[in-house]
Amino acid sequence: LEQGEALAIIGSSGSGKTTLLRCLNFLETPNEGKIIVNGETLLDAADHAAKSDAQIRKNRLHFGMVFQSFNLFPQYTALENVMLAPLLQAKERPDYKQNKREIHEQIEHRAIELLEMMSLEGRMSHYPHQLSGGMRQRAALIRTLALSPSLLLLDEPFSALDYQTRLTVSDDIYRILRTQHMSAVLVTHDISEAISFCDRIIVLTSRPASVKKTFDIHLTLDEDRTPFKARMAPEFKDYFNEIWGELNV
DSSP, X not given: OOXXXXXXXXXXXXXXXXXXXXXXXXXXXXXXXXXXXXXXXEETTEEOOOOSHHHHHHHHTTEEEEOTTOOOOTTSOHHHHHHHHHHHHHTTSTTTTTTHHHHHHHHHHHHHHHHHHTTOGGGTTOOGGGSOHHXXXXXXXXXXXXXXXXXXXEESTTTTSOHXXXXXXXXXXXXXXXXXXXXXXXXXXXXXXXXXXXXXXXXXXXXXXXXXXXXXXXXXXXXXOOHHHHTTSTTHHHHHHHHHHHHTO
């Protein structure tokens, strides 16, 4: 995966797409033979393996994960949800006690800035149940970006949204990825979503999964690309039919 690239992984249910993301983020670990890990993961050409809990915590800072079901804490407002992880991280700094107020203000300022970027400035004091599905997913994304991860892991982040909201949120996330030159791995069952959002698509075989085929996505567009505009490209239908054929062989 190159810097600034968006990669989609698609395949049948049970092929291990979500498990792969969870392994990258150390949410799944080899345990009693449940998961057998072969090969290696390299991050900036360095081995990404973790040998201790401290190393796992350090390595996790490289990754931001957006889950399918938002996973916002219901007892916290949108602003508090976004601030939570940076505050927990800040408490491990040796200067935290001496500069507590200043650090808190810096984190709050950054959180407000991110929420405004996603047009949630009027919803900062709202709790998750007071937000629409699209707003909750935007808040979940902002909470992930608050730690400035190197790589964004997206586990079917739009599947719980209606079609129109899905396109709008997808455009918002895509814009932030491109603006901040971030890399992303998207797991999805939606072929159209994969084509419109990503630069490259990996199609998996059924379980036990292996890589069946990789597609490099090149779309001809008159304007700057967004997931919505990408669906208008003349090559879109051809990519869709070819990938659909691979999944159904």
